[in-house]
Amino acid sequence: MWFNQAKCDIYMGTGAGSKLLHEIANAQHSVKISSPYLSPKLVEELIWLHKKGVAVSLITSDMLDGADRRQERSLKPLVIQQRHENERALRFHRRLLLGKIICFYASILVSGFSIAGIFLFQYIPLVGFSFSLSLWLVSRGLNIKYRELRVYSYTYSPLFPFKVYIAPDARRINEMFIHGKIYIIDGHNAYLGSLNFTESGTKYNYETRVRVTDLEAVQKIDAEFEDLYHRGDMAYLGIVDWGSYLYPEAIN
Numbered sequence: 001m002w003f004n005q006a007k008c009d010i011y012m013g014t015g016a017g018s019k020l021l022h023e024i025a026n027a028q029h030s031v032k033i034s035s036p037y038l039s040p041k042l043v044e045e046l047i048w049l050h051k052k053g054v055a056v057s058l059i060t061s062d063m064l065d066g067a068d069r070r071q072e073r074s075l076k077p078l079v080i081q082q083r084h085e086n087e088r089a090l091r092f093h094r095r096l097l098l099g100k101i102i103c104f105y106a107s108i109l110v111s112g113f114s115i116a117g118i119f120l121f122q123y124i125p126l127v128g129f130s131f132s133l134s135l136w137l138v139s140r141g142l143n144i145k146y147r148e149l150r151v152y153s154y155t156y157s158p159l160f161p162f163k164v165y166i167a168p169d170a171r172r173i174n175e176m177f178i179h180g181k182i183y184i185i186d187g188h189n190a191y192l193g194s195l196n197f198t199e200s201g202t203k204y205n206y207e208t209r210v211r212v213t214d215l216e217a218v219q220k221i222d223a224e225f226e227d228l229y230h231r232g233d234m235a236y237l238g239i240v241d242w243g244s245y246l247y248p249e250a251i252n
Contacts, residue, residue, distance in 0.1 A: 008217075010211075012207070018202070020195075028054070030057075030186055031184070032225050033182070036063060037198050047078075050160045058162035059178065059229055061167045075164070078160065079246055103138045114129050189211065192221070
């Protein structure tokens with residue numbers, strides 16, 4: 001995309017995101033953000049806006065931030081897990097539990113009687129020990145089925161629309177890294193520059209940013225954001241990928 005003679009103001013230095021964060025916090029209708037890196041605290045602001053009824057859209061990458069894995073912690077609140085219970089499997093699961101408990105304690109009881117028989121009657125009750133072993137084996141088999149039976153399944157949904165593109169690496173899935181930062185507030189202000197949607201990028205780093213208010217330019221930036229969000233030639237991690245990665249999925 002290329003657009004000449006747009007009305008804009010330019011800022012370079014630390015605190016480049018101060019005005020941006022203020023305008024995001026006061027958004028009335030919509031906020032669109034493309035940033036390869038995120039901070040959990042700033043994502044909380046987007047969640048707050050979403051709860052206020054502001055339409056939020058986000059584009060980011062799967063680049064995880066080493067030691068504290070901020071990207072992972074940023075995305076988890078945006079993924080909602082729903083657990084679904086299979087009632088028929090649950091009933092069978094309970095029967096397996098009851099069966100394995102009965103067989104286990106019955107095997108102990110039979111073993112106890114068999115051991116008592118040795119002392120009382122001076123003979124080894126092989127039938128009793130064989131029956132006790134059979135009960136223990138049945139209990140063990142039921143326990144394996146009990147642990148492997150799937151009672152719960154899971155689905156996932158996004159809190160608001162977001163797209164996580166796979167960053168280029170040894171897998172060579174995508175050749176392009178979406179590194180540009182785009183911020184569009186209420187469809188009439190747009191920010192471009194070097195600052196990521198992170199606390200360090202918006203507050204502390206030396207960054208550059210351009211604030212665009214020219215309506216035609218903002219509309220073109222908005223169209224570019226939508227094209228980027230809906231690209232069909234780049235691989236991304238979907239909501240199910242992130243859900244199964246971020247949340248435990250106990251089967252029973």
